[in-house]
Amino acid sequence: MNKEEIGKAFAVRRETLDITQARLAKLSGVSVHTLSNLETAHGNVTLDVLLKVAKTLGYKVTVGV
Numbered sequence: 001m002n003k004e005e006i007g008k009a010f011a012v013r014r015e016t017l018d019i020t021q022a023r024l025a026k027l028s029g030v031s032v033h034t035l036s037n038l039e040t041a042h043g044n045v046t047l048d049v050l051l052k053v054a055k056t057l058g059y060k061v062t063v064g065v
Contacts, residue, residue, distance in 0.1 A: 003041045004041040006038075006041075006050070007038055007039045007040055007041040008039075010038060010039055010053060010054075010057060010059075011039040013057045013058075013059070014039075014057065017057070021035050021036060021039070024053070024056060024057070027056050028049075028052045028053045028055075028056040029052055030049050030052060030053065034049055035053065038050070038053060
């Protein structure tokens with residue numbers, strides 16, 4: 001998946017769970033600005049941020065070669 005696809009998947013999952021960006025940001029321990037950047041594929045978020053938000057949304061992140 002590329003960052004646009006990840007951002008869209010996170011936004012759709014958040015909306016499905018009926019959680020605001022502000023609430024998800026608080027639950028994940030990231031800023032709303034950072035979460036917005038992740039969902040819209042703007043800038044570069046860290047792996048730490050990606051993992052925090054993914055975990056909060058119930059996603060498991062795997063890396064393959």
